[in-house]
Amino acid sequence: MLELKDVHTYYGNIHALKGISLTVNDGEIVTLIGSNGAGKSTTLRTIQGLNKPRSGSVVLNGIELHKLPAHEIAMLGVAQSPEGRMIFPRMTVMENLEMGAYVRKDLTSFNDDLEHVFSLFPRLKERVTQKGGTLSGGEQQMLAMGRALMAKPKILLLDEPSMGLAPLLVELIFDTIKKLNQEGTTILLVEQNALMALSIAHRGYVLQTGEIILSDSAQNLKNDEMVQKSYLGVE
Amino acid sequence: MKNIRSGITFGIVGGLLTFLFGGWSVAVIGSLMGVGLGMVIIGKLERKNPMQIALSVLPTALVAGSILVLFSLYQNNFVQEAIGKRPAAVNIVLYGNLIGFLGAVLFTTLLAGMHGLPAKQEQQWRMILLAMLVVAFPFIDKLTALRWTAQIIFALIFVILGLGLNIVVGYAGLLDLGYAAFFAIGAYTTGMLSSGAHNIHINFWLVIWIAAAMAAIWGFMLGAPTLPLRGDYLAIVTLGFGEIVPVLFKNLINVTIKEPFTCWILPMFKIQTTCKVFVENFDLTLGEKGISPIGRPWFPFFGNLPTNVNTIHGQWAIGSKWLYIGEFESSNPITWYFLIIAIILLSVFVIRRLRDSRLGRSWMAIREDELAAAQMGIDPVKTKLAAFALGATFSGFAGAFYAAYISGIFPSVFDFSASIIILCVVILGGIGNINGVIVGGLVLMTADRLFLPALKDFLASLLTHTILPSISDPVVQLAVKDNANPILYRFLLFGLTLVIMMAVRPEGLIPNPQNRAELHAEEEAPVVEAETPKTKKAKKG
Ligand SMILES: Nc1ncnc2c1ncn2[C@@H]1O[C@H](COP(=O)(O)OP(=O)(O)OP(=O)(O)O)[C@@H](O)[C@H]1O
Numbered sequence: 001m002l003e004l005k006d007v008h009t010y011y012g013n014i015h016a017l018k019g020i021s022l023t024v025n026d027g028e029i030v031t032l033i034g035s036n037g038a039g040k041s042t043t044l045r046t047i048q049g050l051n052k053p054r055s056g057s058v059v060l061n062g063i064e065l066h067k068l069p070a071h072e073i074a075m076l077g078v079a080q081s082p083e084g085r086m087i088f089p090r091m092t093v094m095e096n097l098e099m100g101a102y103v104r105k106d107l108t109s110f111n112d113d114l115e116h117v118f119s120l121f122p123r124l125k126e127r128v129t130q131k132g133g134t135l136s137g138g139e140q141q142m143l144a145m146g147r148a149l150m151a152k153p154k155i156l157l158l159d160e161p162s163m164g165l166a167p168l169l170v171e172l173i174f175d176t177i178k179k180l181n182q183e184g185t186t187i188l189l190v191e192q193n194a195l196m197a198l199s200i201a202h203r204g205y206v207l208q209t210g211e212i213i214l215s216d217s218a219q220n221l222k223n224d225e226m227v228q229k230s231y232l233g234v235e
Numbered sequence: 236m237k238n239i240r241s242g243i244t245f246g247i248v249g250g251l252l253t254f255l256f257g258g259w260s261v262a263v264i265g266s267l268m269g270v271g272l273g274m275v276i277i278g279k280l281e282r283k284n285p286m287q288i289a290l291s292v293l294p295t296a297l298v299a300g301s302i303l304v305l306f307s308l309y310q311n312n313f314v315q316e317a318i319g320k321r322p323a324a325v326n327i328v329l330y331g332n333l334i335g336f337l338g339a340v341l342f343t344t345l346l347a348g349m350h351g352l353p354a355k356q357e358q359q360w361r362m363i364l365l366a367m368l369v370v371a372f373p374f375i376d377k378l379t380a381l382r383w384t385a386q387i388i389f390a391l392i393f394v395i396l397g398l399g400l401n402i403v404v405g406y407a408g409l410l411d412l413g414y415a416a417f418f419a420i421g422a423y424t425t426g427m428l429s430s431g432a433h434n435i436h437i438n439f440w441l442v443i444w445i446a447a448a449m450a451a452i453w454g455f456m457l458g459a460p461t462l463p464l465r466g467d468y469l470a471i472v473t474l475g476f477g478e479i480v481p482v483l484f485k486n487l488i489n490v491t492i493k494e495p496f497t498c499w500i501l502p503m504f505k506i507q508t509t510c511k512v513f514v515e516n517f518d519l520t521l522g523e524k525g526i527s528p529i530g531r532p533w534f535p536f537f538g539n540l541p542t543n544v545n546t547i548h549g550q551w552a553i554g555s556k557w558l559y560i561g562e563f564e565s566s567n568p569i570t571w572y573f574l575i576i577a578i579i580l581l582s583v584f585v586i587r588r589l590r591d592s593r594l595g596r597s598w599m600a601i602r603e604d605e606l607a608a609a610q611m612g613i614d615p616v617k618t619k620l621a622a623f624a625l626g627a628t629f630s631g632f633a634g635a636f637y638a639a640y641i642s643g644i645f646p647s648v649f650d651f652s653a654s655i656i657i658l659c660v661v662i663l664g665g666i667g668n669i670n671g672v673i674v675g676g677l678v679l680m681t682a683d684r685l686f687l688p689a690l691k692d693f694l695a696s697l698l699t700h701t702i703l704p705s706i707s708d709p710v711v712q713l714a715v716k717d718n719a720n721p722i723l724y725r726f727l728l729f730g731l732t733l734v735i736m737m738a739v740r741p742e743g744l745i746p747n748p749q750n751r752a753e754l755h756a757e758e759e760a761p762v763v764e765a766e767t768p769k770t771k772k773a774k775k776g
């Protein structure tokens with residue numbers, strides 16, 4: 001459904017993405033792994049229209065996303081739990097979640113979805129009236145993900161969803177991602193925790209300094225010697 | 236105990252105000268003081284049974300009332316003499332102070348007592364009380380010959396301006412330093428379309444909508460080029476617009492519009508044509524002279540009443556039509572007062588609906604984080620333009636009213652300082668809070684239009700009758716005389732108010748709960764908790 005073809009993205013003269021091509025099929029979990037500064041977040045930002053590619057194309061179900069402004073891309077059902085969270089600091093948890101549902105025309109299941117988010121993150125329910133900016137780092141991460149879920153996206157872009165979370169919660173997050181996927185959400189997952197990511201993903205891409213150097217099924221990547229050495233910390 | 240302290244403060248401030256006005260003013264000041272004191276102290280009271288609360292604030296109310304009366308009596312017996320006036324007649328003093336005292340005590344305890352009711356009922360009763368005061372005010376003002384209404388109307392004009400600017404600055408977070416431009420556009424639209432200047436006489440009731448629409452269109456057009464800008468840069472560009480607009484109105488006195496093709500391009504190639512001129516040397520805005528007189532509103536439904544205004548002006552109960560409150564005449568502020576109150580009510584209603592709408596939520600999201608808002612599916616361009624255009628609409632109303640009320644407009648009224656004063660109203664009251672902006676506008680502008688001039692007169696009389704005769708050195712005498720005019724220090728006082736506000740209470744007099752939480756996280760956290768469920772409900776609805 002989502003296809004990037006030879007995407008080049010720049011920050012000024014910094015050539016951050018040097019011809020990325022990747023596909024995410026309906027119902028898949030695809031993971032993007034790579035070291036710091038490889039361009040993972042930039043790839044997600046480019047898909048979401050926050051950065052515009054200088055050349056190449058981003059196509060979702062036949063629609064050329066790279067020609068659309070960010071808010072229209074969101075309207076098409078692309079939601080992101082961004083790196084750095086980007087929650088609304090002076091809005092309450094509840095208001096943040098409501099903002100997540102802004103794209104939806106049909107709000108009949110709003111309360112059910114809210115309950116769903118709260119059942120995933122009971123912590124958020126306890127804090128509905130607290131300002132987003134005063135949440136702890138991990139709580140903000142939950143809020144960012146909850147907010148993205150409230151949009152009921154067709155494709156969910158997750159940028160390091162486990163960052164800053166306690167190990168138990170990391171497990172929970174990965175279970176959640178898997179469950180969401182089983183419920184029909186397509187997911188593009190960026191993770192530092194490559195082992196975890198590869199264990200739930202169907203396929204994966206390895207990114208290095210703006211280029212894709214490897215792409216394979218998650219299982220194969222996990223067994224790949226280079227991947228093991230560079231990203232899984234296996235000696 | 237803290238309440239008693241508020242009581243003392245209010246009593247002293249109220250008492251000092253009676254120094255400026257004397258006579259019946261103590262009655263009005265006492266009642267207003269009671270309302271203010273009541274509003275301030277209920278924030279710190281817990282909900283108990285109404286009678287108990289009322290009794291618990293009674294000492295505070297009595298203290299405030301007594302201090303007021305003491306000041307007022309001192310004023311009448313000593314200050315009046317010092318400023319060279321005779322003390323007021325005994326019955327004025329007696330009844331004035333009695334009403335002032337009772338008003339202070341009654342309103343303080345009444346408001347406190349209402350706090351004992353369930354929150355919703357309290358709200359309703361408070362609104363009823365305030366509505367009665369708002370309606371009664373101009374008549375009381377007339378009976379007591381205070382003549383405050385005409386100045387209060389100016390304050391109310393700035394309330395509307397503040398409400399409009401609050402949409403742009405408070406809700407959407409776009410710092411606009413040239414907002415007075417839209418006020419000018421509203422006023423000039425009214426001026427051009429309903430004065431003799433261009434032989435167009437459109438009825439005020441229609442022209443006010445045209446003015447609002449014009450302001451909105453220009454809000455849209457001036458907003459468009461600022462879209463990519465943020466923060467400081469936006470402020471600088473709006474500052475530029477704010478400067479350009481009054482200069483344009485000053486200089487559009489010689490407008491010539493020719494068709495470029497026949498007048499310039501063809502003659503360049505030595506082709507003979509008749510040049511087509513649309514307008515030549517047309518005086519659009521009448522420059523520095525300004526436009527006057529400007530048409531006034533009238534009541535369409537009182538046609539068969541006496542039309543000779545001189546005989547009826549000021550009478551609000553005449554003939555068979557008891558509703559009749561007079562014509563829209565400069566000598567009769569009451570009609571204007573109710574007109575602007577109506578405009579404010581309409582504005583508040585509309586702005587509240589906007590705030591709680593989908594658009595309102597997108598304004599707040601843009602203000603918080605533009606990129607994140609775009610990720611939520613919010614169109615930053617549309618959202619910002621809507622803020623500029625809707626914000627400007629309200630200054631269009633204010634401009635139309637202003638032009639008709641003054642019956643004349645001059646470019647200098649709308650310069651940079653006007654923009655800054657409107658911004659002060661918003662900041663003083665509480666950015667992002669409708670009630671705050673209303674209070675801010677009333678406080679700042681009554682201080683400016685009512686208290687400063689009164690203080691000036693007061694000081695002048697005090698100088699001539701008491702201080703100057705006691706100064707022997709003529710040089711010092713002259714220096715004192717020339718500088719003891721508080722109006723000279725108007726902007727100094729504005730600036731000082733802002734500095735003090737920013738230092739002591741940066742969230743404004745009546746803060747928006749979101750800002751309060753941020754600026755006083757430790758002290759006031761519980762208040763915030765209590766208020767959020769309400770906003771939440773409003774948003775859902
Ligand atoms: N706003 C920016 N301006 C300039 N350069 C940037 C900007 N954002 C990212 N970059 C650069 O682009 C490159 C890719 O950054 P990106 O954030 O995509 O990395 P990443 O793979 O997400 O890394 P990490 O794992 O650390 O999050 C880096 O070299 C980074 O320095």
Ligand SMILES: [Mg+2]
Pocket residue numbers: 040041042083159
């Ligand atoms: Mg990153």
